[in-house]
Amino acid sequence: MDPLQKKYHRLQEILRQKGRVAVAFSGGVDSSFLLWSAYQTLGEDAMAITVTGAMVPEEEALKASLFAARYGIGQLLLPVDVFLLPGFYQNPPDRCYHCKRFLFQKIIAEASARGMTVVEGSNVDDLADYRPGRQALLELSVASPLLEAGLTKADIRQLSKEFGLESWDQPSCACLASRIPYGTAITPEALRRIDQAEAYLHSLGVLQVRVRTHGQVARIETDAEGFSLICAARESIAEQLRSLGYGAVSLDLELYRTGRLNGMGVAPKENCIDPVDKI
Numbered sequence: 001m002d003p004l005q006k007k008y009h010r011l012q013e014i015l016r017q018k019g020r021v022a023v024a025f026s027g028g029v030d031s032s033f034l035l036w037s038a039y040q041t042l043g044e045d046a047m048a049i050t051v052t053g054a055m056v057p058e059e060e061a062l063k064a065s066l067f068a069a070r071y072g073i074g075q076l077l078l079p080v081d082v083f084l085l086p087g088f089y090q091n092p093p094d095r096c097y098h099c100k101r102f103l104f105q106k107i108i109a110e111a112s113a114r115g116m117t118v119v120e121g122s123n124v125d126d127l128a129d130y131r132p133g134r135q136a137l138l139e140l141s142v143a144s145p146l147l148e149a150g151l152t153k154a155d156i157r158q159l160s161k162e163f164g165l166e167s168w169d170q171p172s173c174a175c176l177a178s179r180i181p182y183g184t185a186i187t188p189e190a191l192r193r194i195d196q197a198e199a200y201l202h203s204l205g206v207l208q209v210r211v212r213t214h215g216q217v218a219r220i221e222t223d224a225e226g227f228s229l230i231c232a233a234r235e236s237i238a239e240q241l242r243s244l245g246y247g248a249v250s251l252d253l254e255l256y257r258t259g260r261l262n263g264m265g266v267a268p269k270e271n272c273i274d275p276v277d278k279i
Contacts, residue, residue, distance in 0.1 A: 008159055011149040012041045020045040021119050022111035027064030030121035032167035033160045034146055039073045047074040049107050054191045055082055055175045093182045100133030104140050119143045125153045171208035179212050193244050200240050205229055208256055216247035221256040
């Protein structure tokens with residue numbers, strides 16, 4: 001048995017040990033693979049719980065529901081108002097800790113009422129950036145089976161491809177609040193504007209993109225392919241984003257990478273978890 005298959009079988013063993021599981025399911029590459037694996041391993045003893053709210057891109061919520069429906073997996077949509085949480089909208093450097101703890105307490109309550117254990121999709125690569133939300137998961141004893149099985153993001157994409165999951169090559173996604181620098185208050189209007197701006201860029205074929213928001217300035221980050229597409233459509237993009245309320249639109253000359261705002265001197269690096277939980 002090759003090393004990758006060994007990791008997958010280890011994942012199945014971990015899931016069987018949990019008995020009945022509720023997967024915190026965002027529709028991203030990792031949680032999609034975890035949900036599919038849990039359902040293949042446990043059948044109807046596995047289900048999805050998907051949080052919805054202002055911080056979740058509408059496209060991602062729809063994608064999650066379509067994925068669960070495609071494979072006949074039970075899913076609970078859990079609406080949450082994160083603006084009830086000062087630690088979210090005030091946007092401190094440990095925002096993700098407060099938000100993650102708040103959300104997972106609600107997920108755990110729903111799972112517990114059904115006699116299920118909550119699992120989530122962190123992997124081995126999620127241990128190198130500033131991710132305060134990881135601490136919340138540890139405090140709440142939320143299991144991370146992909147991490148326990150030693151699976152990296154590359155492993156998950158490869159296995160997803162081998163198993164025929166359409167999620168295998170999805171670009172990474174994150175909470176809309178991650179587009180706003182720490183210390184800048186988060187508003188429903190700001191999140192809605194970011195969501196609409198990124199949805200428009202997706203409609204042009206720009207798949208990996210973030211619209212970082214600095215006051216009234218939209219700073220677009222994308223990969224090499226997206227960069228060319230944006231340059232070709234720059235006038236229409238500027239017009240569309242200005243119609244959403246941005247005063248200025250810029251394209252970052254440095255290509256997209258996760259945790260970009262953490263590199264701007266705003267994240268306390270002493271809180272990194274070494275050898276990252278997802279925001």
